[in-house]
Amino acid sequence: MPLRSSFVLESAESPFAVIWDKKACRVIGVVNLRPAAEAKAESEKDSGSPEEDAYVLKAAGPSVFSANSGSSVFPKYFGVRIEGATPVFLFSHGHLAVEEQLWLEEAGTILKQRFRISNQTGNVKLTFPESYRKRITANKGSWTGNVLSVSKEDAADLVLSYQLKEPTS
Numbered sequence: 001m002p003l004r005s006s007f008v009l010e011s012a013e014s015p016f017a018v019i020w021d022k023k024a025c026r027v028i029g030v031v032n033l034r035p036a037a038e039a040k041a042e043s044e045k046d047s048g049s050p051e052e053d054a055y056v057l058k059a060a061g062p063s064v065f066s067a068n069s070g071s072s073v074f075p076k077y078f079g080v081r082i083e084g085a086t087p088v089f090l091f092s093h094g095h096l097a098v099e100e101q102l103w104l105e106e107a108g109t110i111l112k113q114r115f116r117i118s119n120q121t122g123n124v125k126l127t128f129p130e131s132y133r134k135r136i137t138a139n140k141g142s143w144t145g146n147v148l149s150v151s152k153e154d155a156a157d158l159v160l161s162y163q164l165k166e167p168t169s
Contacts (some may be wrong), residue, residue, distance in 0.1 A: 006013070007080070008089065014108015016056060016164050022099075024089040025075035026064065030057040030111060030164060056164050057111075060129040065093040067125040067147065095119050111162040117155040123154040135163045 006028065009018040014110040021028045031054050033118045063075055086103040100118040111142075117124055126148045128136060133146045141150035150158055 001167070004034040007089075009102055010086065011104045011108045014104050016104070016108055016111070016149070018102055018104070018111060020087075020089060020102065022077040022080075022089070024063070024099075026059060027057070027097075027111075027113070028059040028117070029055050030162070032056055040111065057087075057132060057135070057162065058129075058160065060131070061127075063093060064126040064128060065096055065098070065124075067127045068094065068096060070142075092119075096124070109163070111164055113160045113162070115155070117150075117158070117159045120152050120155055122152060124150045124152070126150070130156055132162070137161045140141070159166070 005021055005023045007020045007022070009020065010016075010033075016033050017033055018027060019029045019031065020026065033054075036058055062097060065075070074094040076089050078092065080090065081088050086101055088099050088101045091098050091100070097118045099114075101112075101114040101116075103112050104110065106113055115126075128148070130146050130148045133143075137160070138148055138150075139161075140154040141148045141158065143149075166168045
């Protein structure tokens with residue numbers, strides 16, 4: 001199935017591609033673009049399919065902003081602009097106005113996601129799939145399980161970091 005409403009963020013130095021969808025207004029997946037032979041060898045060990053195993057992160061459930069009071073079920077995409085060399089996606093989710101900027105760091109093994117959230121009436125809650133929690137850190141806020149709570153002031157510039165490469169023991 002083609003991803004007609006999606007943007008793909010890649011870097012020549014990164015083995016990962018980030019897929020952001022303008023209908024869902026969020027990252028819908030991060031895919032490992034390793035050579036097929038390497039992916040096949042690993043998937044045979046795990047007895048999973050190479051296609052499924054290619055996803056490092058895969059969106060699940062409602063939007064990360066769905067737990068906020070007054071949040072609508074469906075976000076509304078406004079547009080995209082480029083800051084430096086990185087995309088900034090503009091959308092609203094209920095009363096929240098959101099700017100979401102994405103970029104890769106450390107040879108593409110760290111995904112950075114900056115949210116600039118405005119029009120909120122109080123603290124902002126971001127709910128992530130359980131599987132993300134072991135890979136994600138935030139520069140502000142406090143975690144309760146897979147929910148990040150951020151003050152109104154801190155929501156104006158929140159940066160999340162996702163470890164895309166499995167840590168080696």
